[in-house]
Amino acid sequence: MKLRVATVWLGGCSGCHMSFLDMDEFLIELAGLIDLVYSPVIDVKEFPEAVDVCLIEGAVCNEDNLEILRKIRERTKVLVSFGDCAVTGNVPAMRNPFGPDNRENVLQRAYVENARNNPGVPKADGIVPRLLEQVVPVHEAVYVEYYLPGCPPPAARIKEVLVQIINGQAPLLTGPQLKFG
Amino acid sequence: MAAKTLIIDGKAVSAEEGATVLQVARDNNVAIPTLCHLEGVYDVGACRLCLVEVAGSTKLQPACTTKISEGMNIQTNSDRLRKYRRLTLELLFAERNHVCAVCVSNGHCELQTLAYSLGLDHVRYDYVFPKWKVDVTHRLFGMDHNRCILCTRCVRVCWHIEGAGTKNVAGRGATARIISDLDQPWGDSESCTECGKCVMACPTGALFHKGATAGEMEHDRDKLEFIVNAREKQQWLP
Amino acid sequence: MQLDDLKALVAKHIGARKKIVLRTCMSAGCMSSQADVIKRNLEAEVKAQGREAEVEVRRVGCMGFCGQGPLIGVDGLSAKEKLFEFVKPTDAPAIVASLQGAACDVQVGNPDHPFFARQMRIVRANGGIVDPERIEDYLAVGGYQALHQVLTEMQPSEVVDEITTSGLRGRGGAGFPTGLKWGTVAKSAGAKKYVVCNGDEGDPGAFMDRSVLESDPHIVLEGMAIAAYAVGADQGFLYVRAEYPLAISRLQTAIKQAKALGLLGGGIFESPFNFNIDIRIGAGAFVCGEETALMASVEGKRGTPRPRPPFPAESGLWGCPTLINNVETFANITAIINRGGAWYAGIGTEKSKGTKVFALTGKIKNNGLIEVPMGIPLRQIVEEMGGGAPAGGHIKSVQTGGPSGGCIPAAYLDTPVDYESLTKLGSIMGSGGMVVMDDATNMVEIAKFYMEFCMEESCGKCIPCRAGTAQMFHLLEKITQRRGTARDLAKLEELCDMVRHTSLCGLGQTAPNPVASTLKFFRSEYEALLQPDPFGPRPSVTTQSAEPVTL
Numbered sequence: 001m002k003l004r005v006a007t008v009w010l011g012g013c014s015g016c017h018m019s020f021l022d023m024d025e026f027l028i029e030l031a032g033l034i035d036l037v038y039s040p041v042i043d044v045k046e047f048p049e050a051v052d053v054c055l056i057e058g059a060v061c062n063e064d065n066l067e068i069l070r071k072i073r074e075r076t077k078v079l080v081s082f083g084d085c086a087v088t089g090n091v092p093a094m095r096n097p098f099g100p101d102n103r104e105n106v107l108q109r110a111y112v113e114n115a116r117n118n119p120g121v122p123k124a125d126g127i128v129p130r131l132l133e134q135v136v137p138v139h140e141a142v143y144v145e146y147y148l149p150g151c152p153p154p155a156a157r158i159k160e161v162l163v164q165i166i167n168g169q170a171p172l173l174t175g176p177q178l179k180f181g
Numbered sequence: 182m183a184a185k186t187l188i189i190d191g192k193a194v195s196a197e198e199g200a201t202v203l204q205v206a207r208d209n210n211v212a213i214p215t216l217c218h219l220e221g222v223y224d225v226g227a228c229r230l231c232l233v234e235v236a237g238s239t240k241l242q243p244a245c246t247t248k249i250s251e252g253m254n255i256q257t258n259s260d261r262l263r264k265y266r267r268l269t270l271e272l273l274f275a276e277r278n279h280v281c282a283v284c285v286s287n288g289h290c291e292l293q294t295l296a297y298s299l300g301l302d303h304v305r306y307d308y309v310f311p312k313w314k315v316d317v318t319h320r321l322f323g324m325d326h327n328r329c330i331l332c333t334r335c336v337r338v339c340w341h342i343e344g345a346g347t348k349n350v351a352g353r354g355a356t357a358r359i360i361s362d363l364d365q366p367w368g369d370s371e372s373c374t375e376c377g378k379c380v381m382a383c384p385t386g387a388l389f390h391k392g393a394t395a396g397e398m399e400h401d402r403d404k405l406e407f408i409v410n411a412r413e414k415q416q417w418l419p
Numbered sequence: 420m421q422l423d424d425l426k427a428l429v430a431k432h433i434g435a436r437k438k439i440v441l442r443t444c445m446s447a448g449c450m451s452s453q454a455d456v457i458k459r460n461l462e463a464e465v466k467a468q469g470r471e472a473e474v475e476v477r478r479v480g481c482m483g484f485c486g487q488g489p490l491i492g493v494d495g496l497s498a499k500e501k502l503f504e505f506v507k508p509t510d511a512p513a514i515v516a517s518l519q520g521a522a523c524d525v526q527v528g529n530p531d532h533p534f535f536a537r538q539m540r541i542v543r544a545n546g547g548i549v550d551p552e553r554i555e556d557y558l559a560v561g562g563y564q565a566l567h568q569v570l571t572e573m574q575p576s577e578v579v580d581e582i583t584t585s586g587l588r589g590r591g592g593a594g595f596p597t598g599l600k601w602g603t604v605a606k607s608a609g610a611k612k613y614v615v616c617n618g619d620e621g622d623p624g625a626f627m628d629r630s631v632l633e634s635d636p637h638i639v640l641e642g643m644a645i646a647a648y649a650v651g652a653d654q655g656f657l658y659v660r661a662e663y664p665l666a667i668s669r670l671q672t673a674i675k676q677a678k679a680l681g682l683l684g685g686g687i688f689e690s691p692f693n694f695n696i697d698i699r700i701g702a703g704a705f706v707c708g709e710e711t712a713l714m715a716s717v718e719g720k721r722g723t724p725r726p727r728p729p730f731p732a733e734s735g736l737w738g739c740p741t742l743i744n745n746v747e748t749f750a751n752i753t754a755i756i757n758r759g760g761a762w763y764a765g766i767g768t769e770k771s772k773g774t775k776v777f778a779l780t781g782k783i784k785n786n787g788l789i790e791v792p793m794g795i796p797l798r799q800i801v802e803e804m805g806g807g808a809p810a811g812g813h814i815k816s817v818q819t820g821g822p823s824g825g826c827i828p829a830a831y832l833d834t835p836v837d838y839e840s841l842t843k844l845g846s847i848m849g850s851g852g853m854v855v856m857d858d859a860t861n862m863v864e865i866a867k868f869y870m871e872f873c874m875e876e877s878c879g880k881c882i883p884c885r886a887g888t889a890q891m892f893h894l895l896e897k898i899t900q901r902r903g904t905a906r907d908l909a910k911l912e913e914l915c916d917m918v919r920h921t922s923l924c925g926l927g928q929t930a931p932n933p934v935a936s937t938l939k940f941f942r943s944e945y946e947a948l949l950q951p952d953p954f955g956p957r958p959s960v961t962t963q964s965a966e967p968v969t970l
């Protein structure tokens with residue numbers, strides 16, 4: 001049976017997924033090796049059950065991120081923190097040092113102070129998720145099995161990890177392949 | 182001076198009396214990770230990355246400050262040491278705010294390089310996310326406390342190579358920080374000669390040339406060694 | 420000054436004494452409850468009742484039973500001393516009147532109470548007896564005779580031998596053999612040597628050294644001078660924290676008086692031996708009690724430790740051989756010289772000789788300072804001398820060694836108090852803090868309290884201590900706030916091991932002790948606070964280990 005693989009995009013810039021797409025022709029080979037069951041690049045609304053591997057891009061920034069992450073953990077055997085935002089919090093977590101009011105302040109800055117048109121913090125319960133008090137890396141919210149750092153991780157590094165997983169090995173990166181940033 | 186023989190990682194080596202374990206190890210191509218050590222200035226034994234096991238002693242010894250002695254048997258790379266080194270790096274990353282992706286030193290940073298060399302793929306401790314300032318008051322240089330690891334290399338070069346005595350450490354514990362003069366903005370310092378040696382010495386992206394953008398900041402350590410060699414050994418060629 | 424001149428001075432001083440002496444404790448504990456006013460009132464009352472011819476009021480140092488203070492001891496009235504407790508300034512008339520047999524309702528203590536009876540006073544022999552601001556009082560109890568004997572009758576090496584024979588070990592915490600240390604400094608080559616007395620006393624709740632300095636400053640000065648002669652030093656520094664203003668002022672007075680009599684300074688006892696002592700005031704950083712940090716501070720630098728070797732005995736102050744000992748260590752010296760090292764070695768256990776002063780505090784009936792022979796069972800201290808837990812409570816544990824020590828559970832109360840036994844239980848002798856805890860005490864909170872102390876007092880120089888104590892405190896906070904999981908506890912234990920083995924100085928190396936010892940004996944209290952970890956590791960996929968998962 002083919003591995004059931006998912007990828008998910010939380011609080012990140014989507015760069016990691018762009019880098020994923022940069023695997024170019026390997027994507028075609030990959031398509032024959034795995035079942036991509038959930039991903040920003042396919043049209044599936046609900047995270048499925050019994051997933052083997054999920055690559056998680058982005059930090060945990062809002063209530064929505066946290067909710068889906070917990071669901072993913074429950075339904076997935078192996079989680080891979082995918083990219084620096086997932087691994088370290090990276091740029092999204094740069095609001096944390098600004099204290100307990102940081103979420104109000106960043107919204108104010110982005111949607112009011114820097115807005116050219118229609119200043120105002122968007123609010124719509126059930127549609128716009130509330131920000132968490134602190135941004136955390138994925139492994140602070142749920143247990144993560146493997147880490148794939150990089151901002152974004154180069155395509156070759158992603159391929160390396162995927163190939164090892166498909167071959168049934170625990171993915172092993174060494175040296176500069178583990179470089180943050 | 183007398184020669185001493187000792188064993189490093191099972192290999193018999195000999196060296197001059199008075200040499201440190203670190204010097205002898207490096208002369209024999211045994212790599213020991215360091216952060217606070219800098220060629221040319223005295224050692225302080227602060228970062229604890231270079232700790233080694235010495236047979237017969239229960240205490241781990243810093244290679245950079247420990248002098249060799251006859252018959253010493255040294256382990257530089259045991260499982261236990263590797264584990265402690267990784268923990269030390271994890272503590273450093275969790276302690277301040279390192280965002281390599283947007284750092285001037287990305288790709289030229291000793292901390293970052295050590296992290297991947299020692300197989301650090303993530304930090305298990307909760308990040309502290311402290312609030313630190315960036316001092317860009319100096320005409321030529323900047324200091325981002327978020328990336329400082331308090332190795333005091335800048336302090337030592339400023340006092341002992343440049344002789345200016347601008348940089349210092351203030352505060353204690355997690356609030357310890359590098360200051361200029363009497364905790365003034367660097368730009369207001371009257372003692373700073375603008376020599377830039379602290380920037381050359383810094384292992385991380387904490388000290389940088391103004392105007393350098395992410396990934397540009399190469400710290401020129403060779404220049405420091407050149408100055409020290411010129412001064413101490415009267416050697417004018419690099 | 421010759422010994423005979425000194426003896427004449429003493430004879431005159433003793434001759435001028437009155438029949439009845441009201442010894443008023445004027446140490447910091449009793450001073451905080453108006454002991455100064457009490458003394459003034461007593462003096463006025465003695466005058467008012469016309470008893471000046473027979474009664475004198477004497478300022479003395481701490482008597483030890485500080486929890487019952489302010490204290491007033493009465494000598495010369497009966498064979499046994501009388502002790503008034505919880506004295507108020509308004510009690511003066513009644514106390515003075517009672518000297519002539521009048522009834523008096525001020526609480527009278529029992530000098531046969533085990534709190535006193537079980538003590539053995541060497542270091543604190545003169546505490547509560549001599550006036551710390553009058554050198555004549557110290558001379559009257561035989562003060563400076565040991566120094567005279569050493570200078571006139573002994574070779575420096577003989578002094579070192581005597582200390583070695585005594586088996587005295589350093590009282591500053593680590594218990595290093597004092598004779599061995601003196602011998603090393605004596606043998607170190609160098610024209611200039613120093614003697615340093617460590618009076619930084621930074622453990623929270625500890626006040627043994629302060630009490631000695633306030634109550635009997637000369638015993639420390641004399642001990643330092645003897646040490647200086649033994650190791651060949653001519654300059655001493657007494658490092659005291661700025662929070663001890665009374666100790667500082669009494670030391671200043673004592674040094675001035677000793678100099679005036681030629682007992683310090685140039686040509687002591689008209690011998691070729693010179694020795695000066697200067698006071699250095701510390702700003703109250705705990706880490707400045709660590710010897711290399713203390714020396715940096717004396718040199719006027721930032722007080723941070725440096726790696727040893729070189730040890731101070733080889734390279735200390737300004738690179739010169741330096742002897743550094745604790746206040747209490749020095750306070751033992753005169754007795755050893757006067758009565759002999761062999762006498763001293765007869766007290767205590769095989770490896771821990773002499774007495775130790777403890778500051779007994781916490782959930783216990785009788786608080787205060789006690790000096791007991793080494794090897795005394797812990798139970799005797801807390802149950803007999805301390806009187807056990809206050810009504811309704813049970814003793815759960817005894818903390819020794821402050822932030823570097825550990826908690827000894829009640830089941831081990833029969834442990835003898837000596838260096839090795841305490842270490843075996845994961846605690847340490849330390850400098851003498853002894854905090855008793857009862858049933859109501861939450862041990863995880865205790866561990867957190869000490870960890871916070873270490874975190875705040877870390878000098879910040881080395882990474883394991885600076886960042887490790889902060890992480891450990893954070894983990895303890897998570898656990899006490901019921902947000903921690905089994906994984907957090909594993910991380911805490913991993914840091915205990917790492918910080919202990921990789922920190923630069925004793926502060927970091929011992930900072931995990933309170934956590935480690937409470938984990939050893941009270942693990943269930945930690946576990947009771949842990950939360951389930953529903954999003955934790957999947958047992959079917961990876962085995963959870965304390966080791967980080969590495970790629």
Ligand SMILES: Cc1cc2nc3c(=O)[nH]c(=O)nc-3n(C[C@H](O)[C@H](O)[C@H](O)COP(=O)(O)O)c2cc1C
Binds near residue numbers: 591707711
């Ligand atoms: C963090 C730390 C604090 C210390 N504080 C004190 C202190 O307050 N007083 C003291 O006498 N020794 C203190 N010490 C121990 C000293 O470093 C030193 O061992 C001692 O003064 C030696 O004297 P001794 O041999 O008479 O014990 C401390 C050690 C450490 C590591």
Ligand code: SF4
Binds near residue numbers: 280281288385
């Ligand atoms: S200083 Fe080094 S480790 Fe820190 S953010 Fe910059 S590159 Fe990364």
Ligand code: SF4
Binds near residue numbers: 380
């Ligand atoms: S530029 Fe030179 S003088 Fe100025 S702080 Fe740096 S090292 Fe010191």
Ligand code: SF4
Binds near residue numbers: 331333359382383
């Ligand atoms: S600024 Fe750089 S050189 Fe100075 S202490 Fe910080 S990391 Fe070290």
Ligand code: SF4
Binds near residue numbers: 882885
């Ligand atoms: S262990 Fe702590 S107090 Fe000691 S040198 Fe390191 S940081 Fe400073």
Ligand code: FES
Binds near residue numbers: 226
């Ligand atoms: S390099 Fe030796 S302790 Fe930092």
Ligand code: FES
Binds near residue numbers: 488489
């Ligand atoms: S302070 Fe007065 S008895 Fe201790």
